[in-house]
Amino acid sequence: xxxxxxxxxxxxxxxxxxxxxxxxxxxxxxxxxxxxxxxxxxxxxxxxxxxxxxxxxxxxxxxxxxxxxxxxxxxxxxxxxxxxxxxxxxxxxxxxxxxxxxxxxxxxxxxxxxxxxxxxxxxxxxxxxxxxxxxxxxxxxxxxxxxxxxxxxxxxxxxxxxxxxxxxxxxxxxxxxxxxxxxxxxxxxxxxxxxxxxxxxxxxxxxxxxxxxxxxxxxxxxxxxxxxxxxxxxxxxxxxxxxxxxxxxxxxxxxxxxxxxxxxxxxxxxxxxxxxxxxxxxxxxxxxxxxxxxxxxxxxxxxxxxxxxxxxxxxxxxxxxxxxxxxxxxxxxxxxxxxxxxxxxxxxxxxxxxxxxxxxxxxxxxxxxxxxxx
Amino acid sequence: xxxxxxxxxxxxxxxxxxxxxxxxxxxxxxxxxxxxxxxxxxxxxxxxxxxxxxxxxxxxxxxxxxxxxxxxxxxxxxxxxxxxxxxxxxxxxxxxxxxxxxxxxxxxxxxxxxxxxxxxxxxxxxxxxxxxxxxxxxxxxxxxxxxxxxxxxxxxxxxxxxxxxxxxxxxxxxxxxxxxxxxxxxxxxxxxxxxxxxxxxxxxxxxxxxxxxxxxxxxxxxxxxxxxxxxxxxxxxxxxxxxxxxxxxxxxxxxxxxxxxxxxxxxxxxxxxxx
Amino acid sequence: xxxxxxxxxxxxxxxxxxxxxxxxxxxxxxxxxxxxxxxxxxxxxxxxxxxxxxxxxxxxxxxxxxxxxxxxxxxxxxxxxxxxxxxxxxxxxxxxxxxxxxxxxxxxxxxxxxxxxxxxxxxxxxxxxxxxxxxxxxxxxxxxxxxxxxxxxxxxxxxxxxxxxxxxxxxxxxxxxxxxxxxxxxxxxxxxxxxxxxxxxxxxxxxxxxxxxxxxxxxxxxxxxxxxxxxxxxxxxxxxxxxxxxxxxxxxxxxxxxxxxxxxxxxxxxxxxxxxxxxxxxxxxxxxxxxxxxxxxxxxxx
Numbered sequence: 001x002x003x004x005x006x007x008x009x010x011x012x013x014x015x016x017x018x019x020x021x022x023x024x025x026x027x028x029x030x031x032x033x034x035x036x037x038x039x040x041x042x043x044x045x046x047x048x049x050x051x052x053x054x055x056x057x058x059x060x061x062x063x064x065x066x067x068x069x070x071x072x073x074x075x076x077x078x079x080x081x082x083x084x085x086x087x088x089x090x091x092x093x094x095x096x097x098x099x100x101x102x103x104x105x106x107x108x109x110x111x112x113x114x115x116x117x118x119x120x121x122x123x124x125x126x127x128x129x130x131x132x133x134x135x136x137x138x139x140x141x142x143x144x145x146x147x148x149x150x151x152x153x154x155x156x157x158x159x160x161x162x163x164x165x166x167x168x169x170x171x172x173x174x175x176x177x178x179x180x181x182x183x184x185x186x187x188x189x190x191x192x193x194x195x196x197x198x199x200x201x202x203x204x205x206x207x208x209x210x211x212x213x214x215x216x217x218x219x220x221x222x223x224x225x226x227x228x229x230x231x232x233x234x235x236x237x238x239x240x241x242x243x244x245x246x247x248x249x250x251x252x253x254x255x256x257x258x259x260x261x262x263x264x265x266x267x268x269x270x271x272x273x274x275x276x277x278x279x280x281x282x283x284x285x286x287x288x289x290x291x292x293x294x295x296x297x298x299x300x301x302x303x304x305x306x307x308x309x310x311x312x313x314x315x316x317x318x319x320x321x322x323x324x325x326x327x328x329x330x331x332x333x334x335x336x337x338x339x340x341x342x343x344x345x346x347x348x349x350x351x352x353x354x355x356x357x358x359x360x361x362x363x364x365x366x367x368x369x370x371x372x373x374x
Numbered sequence: 375x376x377x378x379x380x381x382x383x384x385x386x387x388x389x390x391x392x393x394x395x396x397x398x399x400x401x402x403x404x405x406x407x408x409x410x411x412x413x414x415x416x417x418x419x420x421x422x423x424x425x426x427x428x429x430x431x432x433x434x435x436x437x438x439x440x441x442x443x444x445x446x447x448x449x450x451x452x453x454x455x456x457x458x459x460x461x462x463x464x465x466x467x468x469x470x471x472x473x474x475x476x477x478x479x480x481x482x483x484x485x486x487x488x489x490x491x492x493x494x495x496x497x498x499x500x501x502x503x504x505x506x507x508x509x510x511x512x513x514x515x516x517x518x519x520x521x522x523x524x525x526x527x528x529x530x531x532x533x534x535x536x537x538x539x540x541x542x543x544x545x546x547x548x549x550x551x552x553x554x555x556x557x558x559x560x561x562x563x564x565x566x567x568x569x570x571x572x573x574x575x576x577x578x579x580x581x582x583x584x585x586x587x588x589x590x591x592x593x594x595x596x597x598x599x600x601x602x603x604x605x606x607x608x609x610x611x612x613x614x615x616x617x618x619x620x621x622x623x624x625x626x627x628x629x630x631x632x633x634x635x636x637x638x639x640x641x642x643x644x645x646x647x648x649x
Numbered sequence: 650x651x652x653x654x655x656x657x658x659x660x661x662x663x664x665x666x667x668x669x670x671x672x673x674x675x676x677x678x679x680x681x682x683x684x685x686x687x688x689x690x691x692x693x694x695x696x697x698x699x700x701x702x703x704x705x706x707x708x709x710x711x712x713x714x715x716x717x718x719x720x721x722x723x724x725x726x727x728x729x730x731x732x733x734x735x736x737x738x739x740x741x742x743x744x745x746x747x748x749x750x751x752x753x754x755x756x757x758x759x760x761x762x763x764x765x766x767x768x769x770x771x772x773x774x775x776x777x778x779x780x781x782x783x784x785x786x787x788x789x790x791x792x793x794x795x796x797x798x799x800x801x802x803x804x805x806x807x808x809x810x811x812x813x814x815x816x817x818x819x820x821x822x823x824x825x826x827x828x829x830x831x832x833x834x835x836x837x838x839x840x841x842x843x844x845x846x847x848x849x850x851x852x853x854x855x856x857x858x859x860x861x862x863x864x865x866x867x868x869x870x871x872x873x874x875x876x877x878x879x880x881x882x883x884x885x886x887x888x889x890x891x892x893x894x895x896x897x898x899x900x901x902x903x904x905x906x907x908x909x910x911x912x913x914x915x916x917x918x919x920x921x922x923x924x925x926x927x928x929x930x931x932x933x934x935x936x937x938x939x940x941x942x943x944x945x946x947x948x949x950x951x
Contacts, residue, residue, distance in 0.1 A: 008738065011735070076699070076703065079699035080701040082699070083674075083699040086671060086673070181696070184695055184697070184869045185694075186694060187797050188797065313797070322699060322703075322704060323704045323867045325704075326867060327867055329705070330705030330706050333705075333735075333736050334728060334736070335729075337766045337767055337829075337847055337910070338766060338828070340908075341847040341848070344893060345826055345828050349822060349826075
């Protein structure tokens with residue numbers, strides 16, 4: 001008697017039923033509400049919106065709940081929903097210079113127009129577990145300050161003018177901005193497509209790559225020129241009106257890395273920038289993105305390409321965690337047909353090997369380099 | 375040898391005309407990197423069966439020149455034309471990429487200074503030699519292997535090494551394997567970049583001897599870059615001397631080495647040959 | 650955006666277009682399919698969408714099927730040749746839900762067959778479409794990892810490297826040791842990956858009456874073999890392509906010259922070999938063919 005490796009519809013249905021029960025957990029404990037998730041696990045929600053490429057805290061909270069807190073699974077849920085949405089058009093570029101700032105720090109100036117603003121940061125907290133948080137103790141009202149009187153210029157705007165930093169010229173008027181969700185990527189990418197891919201890239205992957213550049217694998221001498229978090233207006237030109245109107249606000253994290261650059265055959269010595277822009281409050285991701293962006297500009301700036309972080313095909317092809325998790329996890333699917341073919345081959349080769357050994361020939365090499373199952 | 379893309383012209387006409395025309399003709403070739411000069415305003419011809427040595431110190435522009443004429447590097451200005459097998463002259467930089475790549479794996483060879491750059495290190499010696507044959511459409515394993523085996527013999531590599539990877543070979547053997555890999559399609563023109571550089575003196579001598587034999591047996595045209603005037607003396611018919619990107623003297627090898635005219639050439643000859 | 654959270658968000662989300670994808674996307678995919686049919690074996694880039702199943706689980710095949718399926722179609726989905734493997738069940742249920750189409754396990758009755766890793770044993774006929782799920786569409790990928798370089802190799806028909814690999818196989822093992830995803834030359838022009846089907850199935854692609862479409866979702870490529878196209882497995886004249894052979898018939902239906910799965914019966918080395926194509930096997934048993942273990946009960950996973 002044997003059990004065929006064949007699951008029926010009943011097996012799948014039962015598995016999903018068990019999953020639903022495990023997701024709910026102990027039924028005597030109240031279920032999480034989406035408000036609780038969006039309000040109290042806000043940075044998880046932000047990460048899911050960023051990597052899911054959909055700005056909707058409510059749906060992101062639902063995805064986190066549905067995925068039992070598995071954020072990559074939540075990103076996947078959001079993406080699979082996003083892809084079905086009709087596309088009405090593209091917004092105007094958002095003006096991060098006009099951001100309503102909640103946090104803004106620069107490591108390259110002691111003080112600067114608009115000031116340094118710490119905002120809601122883990123920085124300088126001591127990482128001691130706080131037993132009070134196990135309960136529901138009242139929290140003090142946050143202190144409110146005066147709105148800054150001067151506009152918080154972006155650091156790149158401050159450094160521009162005397163040619164110390166490269167100019168970020170807009171691309172040609174009539175050239176459309178790439179849309180990696182609507183057209184297939186074709187390497188080499190433009191910087192627009194690359195930044196889009198990085199913006200939805202896996203935080204952990206980009207963090208590791210950015211870190212590798214700091215440890216000498218394509219060292220870029222970065223300074224955190226500026227990190228700002230806050231809300232910006234999203235404007236769209238409505239054909240019926242013929243001018244741009246504000247259709248809502250989104251919270252963004254922007255990071256401008258300023259990198260030393262000695263100049264090359266193509267470019268004079270000046271500071272260059274790496275850029276990061278992410279939905280929500282996602283400082284680590286924005287900084288890692290900026291480091292990767294700068295590393296990936298090696299070819300454009302005439303630098304030698306020697307490290308993984310500079311290799312566009314390598315970085316962009318492997319940064320999407322929805323793609324990565326799918327392909328890694330597909331190894332769970334049955335592969336027995338191909339395995340059968342390999343079994344057959346290995347058996348035959350072993351028989352030949354044994355025969356050769358018996359006749360005294362020692363030189364049959366076995367090929368250890370078989371590719372992994374696909 | 376398989377030769378599908380090149381169309382045979384009028385054989386009689388081509389045979390007569392071909393011997394009266396250079397195999398390769400370089401005209402006004404310059405390569406400039408920003409403010410730095412690679413090579414400047416170089417013109418010369420190479421005739422069928424001729425071995426031309428380009429000599430000079432490191433940094434004189436000889437490798438840049440070799441890379442330009444072998445179409446591995448685009449020149450800033452100038453032309454390189456090549457007499458195709460049908461006798462017609464083709465402008466190397468105006469050819470389609472397909473045509474150029476076909477030329478590079480059939481009628482041309484390129485021997486790198488470091489054999490790692492010219493071999494597939496994780497593929498057997500037999501496949502290294504056979505690759506070009508397969509690339510031009512040979513599909514008979516036995517005859518590809520026989521031809522690879524024959525070429526290994528011609529470059530003095532034991533037949534029983536045919537299934538070994540070049541990483542198990544000595545430097546001299548790797549270089550000989552690289553030469554066999556290039557010659558298997560019987561090219562008419564071979565570029566060599568310091569082919570004996572990095573080898574022991576005794577290994578160098580053996581390789582030079584082998585090269586000289588192959589060049590005369592096959593009637594090859596060769597453009598060889600070397601800083602070693604002894605190599606140029608042994609192999610070449612004619613010499614170009616380069617300094618700071620320019621050709622400062624050229625002529626028959628014996629004449630240039632025995633009676634150098636440019637002061638720089640005199641310096642080179644005196645400093646090397648009298649050691 | 651709005652800070653207000655509606656707890657009844659889910660029902661609004663649950664409305665999807667026929668066959669899941671929006672019509673714009675379907676048109677984009679159909680354009681890619683048409684181009685692929687026009688250039689047999691050529692990998693057409695397309696703007697692959699995220700699908701509600703993971704990348705690597707058939708998203709390319711699902712998108713191709715979603716783009717071509719109509720309400721009148723009859724869909725069959727197989728994985729490893731079987732209709733009842735979990736992923737096949739899941740994809741079939743997906744289309745039954747989002748496209749409300751009839752499904753079948755019978756090869757003859759299907760208008761569209763989506764497959765992973767097998768081609769049905771029953772010869773396909775004109776009007777049928779076989780949709781393959783493809784993990785790595787690039788046959789040169791493991792010889793050259795760079796897309797920019799492999800594109801050039803295809804454009805210039807520089808396939809010498811492919812034969813170098815086959816040469817090495819023979820030099821080492823005395824035979825070509827690729828057993829699945831065995832590369833083919835399509836219509837004398839493009840080298841193509843047939844997806845990880847065992848090489849046993851390669852001859853079925855040659856001059857097939859059915860249209861064969863290949864979708865690679867993660868890698869964003871679609872390619873096609875139109876009906877009656879030459880599909881030749883790469884080989885050497887003196888080491889011709891050969892398919893696997895089994896030295897016994899199916900233990901259930903006694904079929905010969907079909908691909909068999911090896912099933913472990915007990916922990917003392919007992920084995921039985923049965924058809925990988927479940928429909929073919931059932932069909933034969935219904936016609937009265939009996940293998941040596943035909944009475945054996947089959948248990949299903951719970």
